[in-house]
Amino acid sequence: MNRNVKFQIESLGTPEFKSPLQLSTVRGDNIFSFIKEKDKLVFDLSVENYNHCLSTGETPQCLEKAGPRQDVFFDPGKTTAAIVTCGGLCPGINNVIRGVVMALHYFYGIKRVIGIPYGYEGLNPDIGHGFIELSPEKVKDIHQFGGTFLGSSRGGQDVSKMVDTLVNNKIDMLFAIGGDGTLKGVNAIGEEINRRNEKISVVGIPKTIDNDIDLIDESFGFETAFDVASPILRDAHNEAAGAYNGISIVKLMGRDSGFIAASAALAMPVVNFVLIPEMDFQLEGENGFLEVLRRRLDRKKHAVIVVAEGAGQHLFKNKNVIKDASGNIKHDDIGLFLKHKIEEHFDDFPVTIKYIDPSYIIRSAPANSSDSVYCSRLAYHAVHGAMAGKTKFVVSTVNNRFVYAPIVEVTKKRKKIDLESEFWFSVLQSTGQPFSIK
Structure with a gap:
């Protein structure tokens, strides 16, 4: 357990207004109760941590329970x-927008309620996107569609200018x-708002289909991603099985973490x-991927390969590091690379290869x-936290409970698949691939 994580949420000040929500303060009346500031949830639920705290007298690390407070910081009227x-598209963005409104x-x-168009660009008046006035009537149907009703962009803007716009x-x-x-x-x-001593709450709602936000259970959109990918894998299998030595290669998103590829394969x-960024595999050699694939074809006469976009980047020679507007390293196309290498390797062995990249559809x-369901609940809890005057936090689930966590803690590193975890072992059991491919 990392005992250096700090879960204290910053506040804009003492809440001085009574919440308009007609909730309860007692148990047993069949009405949901306001969340108290003392309501905390233990982060590490292991017996090891329990025994450590018992023996040392340390207070366990706890997260703030998400939900409506009886006293709010902002006067609603x-x-x-x-x-x-901001960033790439992801299933559920419109659901969150609707839920917040x-x-x-x-x-x-x-x-x-103001909609900021095209990501952080919309907070830069020099670009001139303007604002969108949001109302329940305007957003009532947007959850039925993918993408983002507000538009998005990558890359940051001048922080001072963005805060000027807010003020x-x-x-x-x-x-x-x-x-x-x-x-x-x-x-x-x-941080800039704090330096100016302004009273503006900023809230993050974690969106990434890669599911690579650290500490939290799951980011929204991830489950839909591997759900949509599943029938594609089914059809890829049909293509592979329909040809003698048929091979289907499906490339799925996963820049630094292989959760979509692994979960879709299990589903x-x-x-x-399944080839993911977390694993180090080789193409050549007796236990390299190409020979393991050959043995599979000898036995079953077909194979389905799922590869995450960030897998196998170590295989590219003289790789130049190029970053996108968000600062993410642009990866070389591992899917096409694998297709080419398989064709080269099996020049004396008849194979039929189908390459499928459904990333942007997903x-x-x-x-x-x-x-x-998850998006709506995230939206509601985000609003409750902001109204209470909390700031610089994300809302999500940890240990399957809705909590508030400091943004600075969940962005220290990317969450990755632990190759020694039961989850990855389940993937290996499902696919039958060896523990090591090198």
Whole structure:
């Protein structure tokens, strides 16, 4: 366990207004109760941590429980909120936008909600995107569609200019929906707000289909991603099995973490190889991938390969590091590379290769039912936290409970698959591939 994690959430000040929510303060009346500040949830639930705290007298590390507070920081009748969506598309963004607008309007009576178009660009007046006035009527149907109603962009803007925009437009709270780069950006905005001693809450709602946000259980959109990928893998298997020595290669998203590829393979167990960024594999040699594939074809006459986009980057010679606008390293196309290497290796062995890259179809799909539920609950909890005057936090689940966590803690590193975990072992059991391919 990492005992250096600090889970204290910053606050704009003492809440002085009573919440308009008609909730309970006692148990047993069949009405949901307000969350108290003392309501905490233990982060590490292991017996090892329990015994450590018991023997040392240390207080276990705890997270703030998410939910509505009895006292709120902002006067609902005088509050303006803004929503921005940044980075790549992901299933569920529109669900979150809708949920935030509905919660602000119907729960707290906040009448002015501003949509910031095209990511952080929309907070730079020099670019001139303007604002979109959001209302329940305007957003009531957007959850039925993929993509983002507000538009998105990659890359940051001048933090000082963005805070100027918030201040000049009397925005009291900013909800930023995005991944690692977006969360770091909204934290930087929060730092600048602190330096100016302004009272603006900034909230992150973690969005990435790669599921690579550290510490949290799951980012929204991830479950839909491997759900949408599953029938593609089924059809890829049909293609492979329909040809003598048929091979289907399916490339899925996963820049630094292979959660989509691994989960999709478990959900549709027709996959024979899963290659992810976390694993070091080789192509050549007796136990290299190409010979392991040959042995598979000798036995079964077909193979389905799922490869995450960030896998096998060590195989590219003289690789130049190029970054996108968000600061992410642009990877070489491992899918086409594998296809080419398999064709070369099997020049004396008849194979039929189908290469499939459904990445952009998957990320722009609408959320499935499970993700839709998750998105709505994330949106509601984000609004409750902002209204209480909390700032520079993300809302998510940890140990299957909704909590608030400091942005700075969840962005210290990317979450990756532990190759010694039961999860990865399940993938290996499903595919039948060896523990090591090198």
